[in-house]
Amino acid sequence: MLSTRTTPARDVVALDGLWRFALDSDAGERPWESRLDTALEAPVPASYNDLFTDSRIRDHVGVVWYQRDVRVPRGWSGERVVLRFGSVTHAAKVYVDDTLIAEHVGGYTPFEADLTDVAAPGRQFRLTVAVDNRLTNITIPPGTVTTGPDGRERQAYFHDFYNYAGIARSVKLYSTPASYIDDITVVTRIDGPAGLVDYAVVTGGEDADGIRIRVLDESGAVVATSGGAEGSLRLDDVILWQPGAAYLYDLLVEMIAGDAVVDSYTLPFGVRTVEVRGTQFLINGEPFYFTGFGKHEDTPVRGKGHDDAYLVHDFQLLEWTGANSFRTSHYPYAEEVLDFADRHGIVVVDETAAVGLNLGVQGGLTGIPPTPTFAEENFGGETKNVHAQHLRELIARDKNHPSVVMWSIANEPASNEDGAREYFEPLVDLARELDPTRPLTYAAVMFANPTNDKIADLFDVLSINRYYGWYVFTGDLGTAEGVLEQELRGWVQRFGKPIMMSEYGADTQPGLHSVWDMPWTEEYQTDLLATYHRVFDRIPEFVGEHIWNFADFMTGPGIHRVDGNKKGVFTRDRKPKGAAFSLRDRWRGLDGRKPGAHEKEDRA
Numbered sequence: 143m144l145s146t147r148t149t150p151a152r153d154v155v156a157l158d159g160l161w162r163f164a165l166d167s168d169a170g171e172r173p174w175e176s177r178l179d180t181a182l183e184a185p186v187p188a189s190y191n192d193l194f195t196d197s198r199i200r201d202h203v204g205v206v207w208y209q210r211d212v213r214v215p216r217g218w219s220g221e222r223v224v225l226r227f228g229s230v231t232h233a234a235k236v237y238v239d240d241t242l243i244a245e246h247v248g249g250y251t252p253f254e255a256d257l258t259d260v261a262a263p264g265r266q267f268r269l270t271v272a273v274d275n276r277l278t279n280i281t282i283p284p285g286t287v288t289t290g291p292d293g294r295e296r297q298a299y300f301h302d303f304y305n306y307a308g309i310a311r312s313v314k315l316y317s318t319p320a321s322y323i324d325d326i327t328v329v330t331r332i333d334g335p336a337g338l339v340d341y342a343v344v345t346g347g348e349d350a351d352g353i354r355i356r357v358l359d360e361s362g363a364v365v366a367t368s369g370g371a372e373g374s375l376r377l378d379d380v381i382l383w384q385p386g387a388a389y390l391y392d393l394l395v396e397m398i399a400g401d402a403v404v405d406s407y408t409l410p411f412g413v414r415t416v417e418v419r420g421t422q423f424l425i426n427g428e429p430f431y432f433t434g435f436g437k438h439e440d441t442p443v444r445g446k447g448h449d450d451a452y453l454v455h456d457f458q459l460l461e462w463t464g465a466n467s468f469r470t471s472h473y474p475y476a477e478e479v480l481d482f483a484d485r486h487g488i489v490v491v492d493e494t495a496a497v498g499l500n501l502g503v504q505g506g507l508t509g510i511p512p513t514p515t516f517a518e519e520n521f522g523g524e525t526k527n528v529h530a531q532h533l534r535e536l537i538a539r540d541k542n543h544p545s546v547v548m549w550s551i552a553n554e555p556a557s558n559e560d561g562a563r564e565y566f567e568p569l570v571d572l573a574r575e576l577d578p579t580r581p582l583t584y585a586a587v588m589f590a591n592p593t594n595d596k597i598a599d600l601f602d603v604l605s606i607n608r609y610y611g612w613y614v615f616t617g618d619l620g621t622a623e624g625v626l627e628q629e630l631r632g633w634v635q636r637f638g639k640p641i642m643m644s645e646y647g648a649d650t651q652p653g654l655h656s657v658w659d660m661p662w663t664e665e666y667q668t669d670l671l672a673t674y675h676r677v678f679d680r681i682p683e684f685v686g687e688h689i690w691n692f693a694d695f696m697t698g699p700g701i702h703r704v705d706g707n708k709k710g711v712f713t714r715d716r717k718p719k720g721a722a723f724s725l726r727d728r729w730r731g732l733d734g735r736k737p738g739a740h741e742k743e744d745r746a
């Protein structure tokens with residue numbers, strides 16, 4: 143799915159700003175049929191939960207309504223008119239005046255509606271969106287809704303971040319010609335000093351006479367041309383897209399009828415390869431070692447609403463710490479984030495929203511749930527179908543980003559339980575079919591270990607989440623170090639694949655200090671990370687370290703959470719805790735060694 147761009151043949155109008163807003167219970171019978179009778183307004187893009195002082199809104203379970211008036215530009219007559227939502231969390235029904243024109247389930251991927259027949263240029267219409275935040279056993283991520291003794295619905299979920307909801311990403315109205323470029327796929331290879339670019343273009347509407355392709359370098363010079371809906375281009379003396387040294391070409395696609403250009407679209411792309419070979423992760427044929435974080439889309443007041451100021455600042459802090467990468471834990475992030483990563487050479491592990499497919503996490507330290515996680519009544523075939531659809535939407539959206547080097551299919555699923563293989567094998571097959579070019583991973587939960595895990599052999603990279611020294615062996619970094627090393631070596635031994643740490647960390651209260659190993663202090667976070675780093679540096683098959691988390695973030699209420707999860711290396715308002723400085727030393731090589739630089743003989 144192409145992102146929205148203005149081109150000589152296309153216009154875009156952003157529908158961001160303040161929309162009328164109401165809870166379902168306050169909105170009347172058929173709210174889309176008239177002007178929403180409400181005094182509330184909610185900004186788009188933003189989650190609605192933290193905007194208002196009314197706890198009925200913050201804790202609301204079910205549908206809320208957003209509405210605004212929209213006018214299709216007069217100049218768009220004869221054009222195809224499309225409405226595009228970056229994300230509506232978690233399900234949407236979209237009405238133009240009295241007509242339902244689109245429905246979508248899945249809170250972190252975009253969807254579109256063709257308005258050509260219902261919204262004439264120059265005319266104003268009422269755009270109403272029903273937003274449903276309910277998570278069930280057949281949504282991704284999953285959850286459960288129960289009714290309390292007071293008759294009020296309550297939402298429970300199996301993930302450790304607040305269930306922010308609303309219209310958290312931009313809404314756009316755009317035009318295309320009646321015949322249009324519908325999709326483009328780019329796959330790149332390297333052939334000595336040249337880059338090879340395989341492209342495929344899908345069109346919609348009437349067939350055109352032809353497709354014209356040009357590749358422009360960053361100076362705007364045409365460096366290769368081709369024609370036809372599918373083909374391959376050769377870029378002599380290519381400048382590669384590299385971690386820390388981004389270089390983007392433009393693929394200019396034109397749809398031709400006679401002598402006229404009917405539609406045009408410019409897709410930025412980078413030339414790079416990704417490969418897992420033996421126990422190495424290679425980018426452009428060179429071993430790559432991931433340094434960075436699991437992140438969240440999470441800021442005060444806007445919740446998961448995309449914000450360009452935080453985007454720029456967060457990437458500044460990534461660079462400041464020397465991070466070269468991050469994981470989009472635990473859902474696909476706004477497209478603006480990936481575009482930015484493409485332009486700035488930051489590497490991304492792109493994760494689905496499949497977080498919490500694990501009833502064992504509720505089952506206490508044994509990891510054995512009261513009923514099996516993958517039983518039909520829990521997360522069975524229907525959940526898997528929704529997960530598959532989500533995977534299709536994610537890959538369709540993000541397949542052309544050079545920054546995305548790996549798909550993470552799930553976070554902490556019950557991969558130790560019976561049924562895990564039956565659940566995941568078809569999803570792995572699907573992901574490989576949709577994108578044969580990128581390695582696959584999933585982040586392994588603590589209950590899954592080298593002996594009982596049932597799915598790791600299906601994947602390319604072992605990503606391990608561990609909290610030794612925090613949830614287990616709390617305050618005992620000596621024991622944590624030994625147990626961690628033994629376990630990581632166990633994974634390598636059984637599966638013989640590259641291994642990275644996808645989560646490790648400690649909740650930390652800024653300003654709390656101690657001369658002893660005291661959990662929650664800034665020193666303890668620093669020491670815990672250093673303990674893990676010593677272990678990583680002893681394991682030659684190690685390919686990366688992603689700390690949990692980049693910044694403190696909001697969670698649901700819980701006795702283990704104080705105003706959210708405090709494992710951030712930065713506070714929620716992005717102030718560094720003590721650990722940020724030692725990380726900076728390690729990741730920028732200021733402590734005298736580069737992470738991942740194992741002795742040669744270790745690898746032999």
Ligand code: GCB
Nearest residue numbers: 302553554607645690707709
């Ligand atoms: C995990 C989860 C992450 C949590 C983290 C924690 O294993 O993947 O979502 O926030 O632990 O801090 O407990």
